[in-house]
Amino acid sequence: MTDSNWIRIARTLVMAMAVILLMAAAQTAPPQQAVLPVGSAVVTEVKGEVVFTSAQGAPVIAQRGSTLTAESKIETAKGSVLLELQDGSQVLIKGHSSVVLKAPDQGKGFSLELFIGQIIVKVQKRMGETPSFRMGTPSAVITVRGTRFLVEVNKKYKTYVDVFEGLVEVEGLMPSSPHILIKPGFSSRVDRDRAPEEPREANPGEGNGRDSGREGQNPGADRNSGDQQRNQPKQGSEGKPD
Numbered sequence: 001m002t003d004s005n006w007i008r009i010a011r012t013l014v015m016a017m018a019v020i021l022l023m024a025a026a027q028t029a030p031p032q033q034a035v036l037p038v039g040s041a042v043v044t045e046v047k048g049e050v051v052f053t054s055a056q057g058a059p060v061i062a063q064r065g066s067t068l069t070a071e072s073k074i075e076t077a078k079g080s081v082l083l084e085l086q087d088g089s090q091v092l093i094k095g096h097s098s099v100v101l102k103a104p105d106q107g108k109g110f111s112l113e114l115f116i117g118q119i120i121v122k123v124q125k126r127m128g129e130t131p132s133f134r135m136g137t138p139s140a141v142i143t144v145r146g147t148r149f150l151v152e153v154n155k156k157y158k159t160y161v162d163v164f165e166g167l168v169e170v171e172g173l174m175p176s177s178p179h180i181l182i183k184p185g186f187s188s189r190v191d192r193d194r195a196p197e198e199p200r201e202a203n204p205g206e207g208n209g210r211d212s213g214r215e216g217q218n219p220g221a222d223r224n225s226g227d228q229q230r231n232q233p234k235q236g237s238e239g240k241p242d
Helices: 003-028
Strands: 041-053 073-085 090-093 099-103 112-123 133-136 140-144 148-153 159-165 168-172 179-182 186-190
Touching: 090 186, 140 148, 140 159, 159 168, 168 186, 179 186
Parallel strands: 112 133
Antiparallel strands: 041 073, 073 090, 073 099, 090 112, 099 112, 112 148, 133 140, 140 168, 148 159, 159 186, 168 179
């Protein structure tokens, strides 16, 4: 066999080995995680009675692993939902709540809106020029750059904000409303068409039917005693979705 034949055989073997190695690498490479559209969320846990509605008004199966797009509506009865947003933030939606997902690069720049009920939010920390996390309620706009906090809206559209970690900025919807900063262990409330109240130190157990200053205005005011118990995060784990 001539030298040229040996060269051709060697080249063929090298090419065959390269193809085999490429195929093996493709089979063993970890699958790439699908990138969620802006404003969407993945359902990571569902408990009890929950209704999901798409942006087009069609029902969506309420199950773990479902993907909800922007403008999807989540309504909980005697249930709860844990969502992971497109930016990695987590939202625990408690019972008797109504929430709509939003695309933060559109409209008011909100990631979600809470119309009634209670949510616990753990926001992925923002770095550099990354836009802040913003959410809305019927009486307030809430802005954060990485924190854990609770928001509640009652039937009179009064908004309550409790902060567990980091700083939360709150403003009312009235024109030229002042912005207030709430630090950990403090809370504030905002009436419709009013400026936010000055932060005050939160009392232990305030999440479970808080102070009498609410005058029975919490979302569970007309429920039975069992439903009125609010699942405020327990000491040592508050603000962390279950």
